[in-house]
Amino acid sequence: ADARLGKVTKAETTCNYCAVGCRFELYGKDGSVLGVRPADPEATPANDFSTCVKGKFGYDFVDSDDRLTTPLIREDDGSGDFREATWEEAYDRIYEELSAIQEKSGNDAVAVTSSSKCTNEENFLNQKFARQVLGTPHVDNCARLCHSSTVTGLQQTVGYGAMTNRINEDIGETDCYLITGSNTTEGHPVLATRIKQNVRDGADLFVFEPREIGLAEHATQYTRTKPGSDIAWLNGMVRHIIAEDLHDEEFIEERTKHFEELKEKVEPFTPEKVEELAGVPPAELKNAAETIATADTCIFGWAMGMTQHAHGTRNVLAITNLALVTGNLGKPGAGLSPFRGQNNVQGGGGDMGPAPHNLPGYQDPTDDDVADKFAEVWGERPPQEIGLRLPEQYEAMLDGEIRGMFIMGENPVLSEPDIREARHAIQELDFLAVQDIFLTETAEYADVVLPAASNAEKYGTFTNTERRVQLVRPAVEPPGVAKTDLRILTDLAERFGYDWDYSSAADVMDEIAQLVPIYSGISYDRLESTPAGLQWPCTDAEDPGTPFLYEDEFNFSDGLARFVPADYAGPAELPDEEFPLMLTSGRVLYHWHTGTMTRRTQVSMDHVPESFVTIHPDMAEQLGVTDGEYVRVVSRRGDIVVRAEVEDVSDPGVVFIPMHFAEGAINELTQHELDPDSYIPEYKVSSVRIEPLGSD
Numbered sequence: 230a231d232a233r234l235g236k237v238t239k240a241e242t243t244c245n246y247c248a249v250g251c252r253f254e255l256y257g258k259d260g261s262v263l264g265v266r267p268a269d270p271e272a273t274p275a276n277d278f279s280t281c282v283k284g285k286f287g288y289d290f291v292d293s294d295d296r297l298t299t300p301l302i303r304e305d306d307g308s309g310d311f312r313e314a315t316w317e318e319a320y321d322r323i324y325e326e327l328s329a330i331q332e333k334s335g336n337d338a339v340a341v342t343s344s345s346k347c348t349n350e351e352n353f354l355n356q357k358f359a360r361q362v363l364g365t366p367h368v369d370n371c372a373r374l375c376h377s378s379t380v381t382g383l384q385q386t387v388g389y390g391a392m393t394n395r396i397n398e399d400i401g402e403t404d405c406y407l408i409t410g411s412n413t414t415e416g417h418p419v420l421a422t423r424i425k426q427n428v429r430d431g432a433d434l435f436v437f438e439p440r441e442i443g444l445a446e447h448a449t450q451y452t453r454t455k456p457g458s459d460i461a462w463l464n465g466m467v468r469h470i471i472a473e474d475l476h477d478e479e480f481i482e483e484r485t486k487h488f489e490e491l492k493e494k495v496e497p498f499t500p501e502k503v504e505e506l507a508g509v510p511p512a513e514l515k516n517a518a519e520t521i522a523t524a525d526t527c528i529f530g531w532a533m534g535m536t537q538h539a540h541g542t543r544n545v546l547a548i549t550n551l552a553l554v555t556g557n558l559g560k561p562g563a564g565l566s567p568f569r570g571q572n573n574v575q576g577g578g579g580d581m582g583p584a585p586h587n588l589p590g591y592q593d594p595t596d597d598d599v600a601d602k603f604a605e606v607w608g609e610r611p612p613q614e615i616g617l618r619l620p621e622q623y624e625a626m627l628d629g630e631i632r633g634m635f636i637m638g639e640n641p642v643l644s645e646p647d648i649r650e651a652r653h654a655i656q657e658l659d660f661l662a663v664q665d666i667f668l669t670e671t672a673e674y675a676d677v678v679l680p681a682a683s684n685a686e687k688y689g690t691f692t693n694t695e696r697r698v699q700l701v702r703p704a705v706e707p708p709g710v711a712k713t714d715l716r717i718l719t720d721l722a723e724r725f726g727y728d729w730d731y732s733s734a735a736d737v738m739d740e741i742a743q744l745v746p747i748y749s750g751i752s753y754d755r756l757e758s759t760p761a762g763l764q765w766p767c768t769d770a771e772d773p774g775t776p777f778l779y780e781d782e783f784n785f786s787d788g789l790a791r792f793v794p795a796d797y798a799g800p801a802e803l804p805d806e807e808f809p810l811m812l813t814s815g816r817v818l819y820h821w822h823t824g825t826m827t828r829r830t831q832v833s834m835d836h837v838p839e840s841f842v843t844i845h846p847d848m849a850e851q852l853g854v855t856d857g858e859y860v861r862v863v864s865r866r867g868d869i870v871v872r873a874e875v876e877d878v879s880d881p882g883v884v885f886i887p888m889h890f891a892e893g894a895i896n897e898l899t900q901h902e903l904d905p906d907s908y909i910p911e912y913k914v915s916s917v918r919i920e921p922l923g924s925d
């Protein structure tokens with residue numbers, strides 16, 4: 230068989246799309262990925278043998294003709310064109326330009342963006358490049374835009390900003406689910422399969438959503454909510470549970486504090502008030518609350534429908550209060566389950582600390598003891614001030630305070646809210662360097678573009694949504710002279726005079742283990758011999774990891790969880806005469822985020838080739854729009870033209886556009902009202918109108 234396979238290489242690796250973290254064998258030859266086969270069951274803890282369509286067929290992008298194969302430098306001859314360059318030229322240009330900006334305007338005039346698509350080791354090095362090499366505190370990443378409110382909410386209530394439980398053993402085995410703000414079958418397909426299987430075996434499933442998503446078909450009860458109204462019905466459920474004496478008194482007494490404050494704050498959320506605010510019928514509210522409270526175990530699952538609001542943190546507080554009041558933490562089959570988005574947003578976007586207020590391991594940069602610990606390893610303290618969060622960085626770019634930027638593997642020209650303003654901010658920079666696998670919409674604005682390796686071409690680790698650190702291995706070589714992000718960052722640090730001296734990703738993990746307490750028992754030796762990976766906290770070489778959190782105590786010095794009441798807030802922008810419709814956003818199964826990979830993947834483009842807007846049949850009739858025709862969608866920020874899909878899945882006043890496309894990009898329409906705790910923008914609700922294009 231080996232002879233027949235010729236130069237085919239096989240790598241047991243981790244999917245590079247969503248944070249379920251499915252594992253499989255990836256086969257490659259001559260730079261192309263040939264296909265995917267199931268891996269050893271022991272090495273596939275999240276997915277057994279299953280993968281979704283992206284994991285199975287979504288690898289054509291790896292040898293796309295669009296791959297960057299050589300560094301590019303923008304000509305300074307006035308043409309504005311890129312020319313191919315050597316690595317040395319590219320590194321020199323980045324060094325000279327960023328140094329000049331910093332000499333003139335200070336270290337803080339430069340910002341760095343990290344990427345949840347990249348490995349833990351690369352994200353660790355990216356924040357180290359920002360903090361140690363450039364001396365700037367302004368480093369952030371796309372987790373700011375997806376689940377930062379999950380992290381700020383959970384840190385206040387239970388301690389760790391992460392899923393508390395396992396996918397298979399807990400999500401797959403629970404007695405009851407409350408799923409909200411997650412189109413799970415589209416966004417986290419294999420995880421959704423676990424839920425559907427368990428529901429078939431008798432578990433109850435409650436889906437609270439503005440849109441009747443695929444999972445609703447399998448639900449015990451689907452309840453349609455008004456977009457942005459979640460605090461009302463979550464507080465209403467807590468109130469009803471307490472009023473009916475169904476709360477878990479023993480758990481509340483022994484393991485929590487501030488219950489009386491919560492009880493007082495939820496009192497106004499009567500079933501009638503909830504119906505007025507959220508559109509939830511009282512009978513449905515009560516049925517769900519009573520079933521959840523009396524189930525032995527319940528999983529509370531959510532994604533960006535909960536987090537991407539100007540009150541996203543309060544949404545997370547509200548759902549956490551419900552889990553605590555029903556005693557659904559610290560035991561198998563129960564837990565708080567934020568379904569994180571990208572492959573490595575838990576690890577690379579969170580745990581590795583590419584964030585202005587967190588050093589790796591969520592450690593406080595202002596704490597002198599922490600700073601000294603880093604100084605012992607790095608030879609100098611990282612900057613101790615709190616830097617600017619991503620949306621604040623874009624404001625500082627417009628104000629001229631940030632003059633230079635280094636972006637690894639992100640596409641803010643499509644992913645920021647109100648992208649006309651984001652484009653404007655990027656154009657105001659004196660210098661932009663982008664490191665990516667494609668000439669993305671953002672890289673088009675760069676002065677220097679560095680060609681990076683894809684995840685099929687590198688070693689490293691991803692941490693999936695259940696805190697499981699898993700190995701990533703290469704099946705093919707990078708194209709042209711492209712290099713791994715890890716190698717590029719190490720080379721670049723050297724150009725700035727820092728000898729980082731890492732010979733491999735394993736060396737970087739050793740430094741992570743030295744500095745990050747929740748990873749201190751993790752090493753490549755252990756990961757190579759532990760096929761199922763290790764779930765953090767994993768604090769020493771003997772520690773088997775932590776399958777579910779908070780069995781004995783919550784992550785606070787007194788070990789107690791905190792009830793933090795959530796005051797009601799609705800959408801920041803409400804429909805009016807000029808913009809009478811509520812626009813919401815989300816994922817479709819075949820695509821991924823800003824689509825840089827899936828828009829170059831045949832199976833994805835065959836199934837969903839372009840953006841669209843979903844319109845209720847009554848509204849379509851009122852507007853005179855027919856299925857399949859192109860319409861203009863207009864908000865206060867901008868307008869786009871997309872195809873109409875007439876579908877009865879929401880209230881007539883709610884429309885939906887996916888987030889994956891450059892043509893018809895939804896973020897031309899969205900707003901940047903921010904959550905005050907997490908700085909996440911309110912992507913999920915904007916007011917729009919729809920104009921038929923007729924025969925234009």
Ligand code: SF4
Binds near residue numbers: 285
């Ligand atoms: Fe990859 Fe997620 Fe699909 Fe699994 S469910 S194969 S991790 S995209």
